[in-house]
Amino acid sequence: MxxxxxxxxxxxxxGKTTTALSLAAALTLAGRRVLVMxxxxxxxxxxxxxIFPEDVAATSADVFRARTPRETPWERVVIRPRLADFDLAPSHAALLDMETDLADRKGKGVLLKEALAAGPAYDHVILxxxxxxxVVLVNALVAADLCLIPIQTDFLALHGVRNLFDTMRTLNRALPRPIAYRALATMYDRRAKACQRVLELLRGKFVGRMFATVIGLDTKFREASAAGRVIQDVAPGSRGAREYGELAKEVLSL
Ligand SMILES: Nc1ncnc2c1ncn2[C@@H]1O[C@H](COP(=O)(O)OP(=O)(O)OP(=O)(O)O)[C@@H](O)[C@H]1O
Ligand SMILES: [Mg+2]
Incomplete structure (x- = not known):
């Protein structure tokens, strides 16, 4: 599994997407088979x-539409992007329709978990x-063994986290075990006093629930996305590449 x-x-x-792709690349470099959904x-x-929806045969939306987990068309959904060393289940705007499409579906919160259990063999699936x-976020949290919460080190950072905790609290009431999570400080500017202060606040708030790795600001992330690649390929010696390597080690040690 x-x-x-x-x-x-x-x-x-x-920094969710940046983390998903950079962590996927770092885990791949560590010899793991990785799928990003x-x-x-x-x-x-x-x-x-x-990768754009019009160019692919199927997308993540089809995973939610399968009648049973066994009928999930993984072989059409999963592709290997030309410039990546890991697999991708691409997005589709139809993911927005899931609220209405799945309105009457029984067990609609566990669709992804069950589809992944019947899915192809990987060491890690990154959502x-x-x-x-x-319903899509709920499916992701229910399926997850670990939830990584990237938090930008600025003063408005805790705003979205409160919403996420509300969602997790609601889910935890229905789940057999609480959702395991770790916060990840991102876009940290070492020279800014305000950033240092926010990092201290976060460490106080997430005692034992925060990655020791901190992701600093690095312009190479933008260069990587402009090139359609991951930072490890564009700038292997960059601070950003190194920090996601450290994060991968932490993830593997948990
Ligand atoms: N550590 C970093 N240093 C510099 N720029 C970064 C860093 N992390 C992310 N960025 C840039 O910040 C922008 C937002 O990042 P990203 O798309 O990963 O966020 P997100 O949480 O996925 O956003 P959304 O909620 O819209 O999906 C992107 O342009 C990305 O290149
Ligand atoms: Mg994103």
């Missing part, structure tokens, strides 16, 4: 890797979650 890692935070632009209807992870609450 693969280990399922959900990258989630209901605040937008905090793009669950965000905006499809930023897919677009980053040069790039949408920045809004809904």
């Amino acid at each position: 693969p280990r399922i890692l959900a990258i989630a935070n209901q605040k937008g632009g905090v 793009d669950l965000d209807p905006h499809g930023c992870a897919s677009a980053h890797l040069g 790039d979650c949408p920045p809004h609450t809904g």
Whole structure:
């Protein structure tokens, strides 16, 4: 069974997609077989890797539409982007319709978990979650063995986290075991006093629940997405590449 890692935070632009792709690349470099599922209807992870819904046979949305887990068309959903060393289940705007499409579906919160259990063999499946609450995010959190919460080290950072905790608390009431999570400080500017202060606050709030690795600001991330590649390929010696390597080690040690 693969280990399922959900990258989630209901605040937008905090580094979820960057973390999903850079961690996938780091785990791949560590010799693991990795699948990234793009669950965000905006499809930023897919677009980053040069994959667009009109070019593919099936997408993550088809995983939710399968009648039974065994009928999930994984062989059509999963592709290997030309410039990546890991697999991708691309996004589709139809992920936005799941609220209505699945309205009357029984067990609609466990569809992804069951589909993954009947899915192809990977060491890790990384779920790039949408920045809004809904049936897709619930499916991701229910399926996850570990939820990674990227938090931008700025003063508005805790805003989205509160929403995510509300969602997790609601789910935890229905689940046999609480959702395991770790916070990840992102876009940290070492020279900014305000960033240092936020990092201290976060460490106080997430005692024992925060990755020791901190992801700093690095312009190479933007260069990587412009090139349709991951930072490890564009700038292997960069700080960003090194920090996601450290994060991968931590993830593997948990
Ligand atoms: N450590 C970093 N240093 C510099 N830029 C970064 C870093 N992490 C992410 N970025 C940039 O910040 C922007 C937002 O990041 P990203 O798309 O990963 O966030 P997100 O949480 O997935 O956003 P959304 O909620 O819209 O899906 C992107 O342009 C990305 O390249
Ligand atoms: Mg994103």
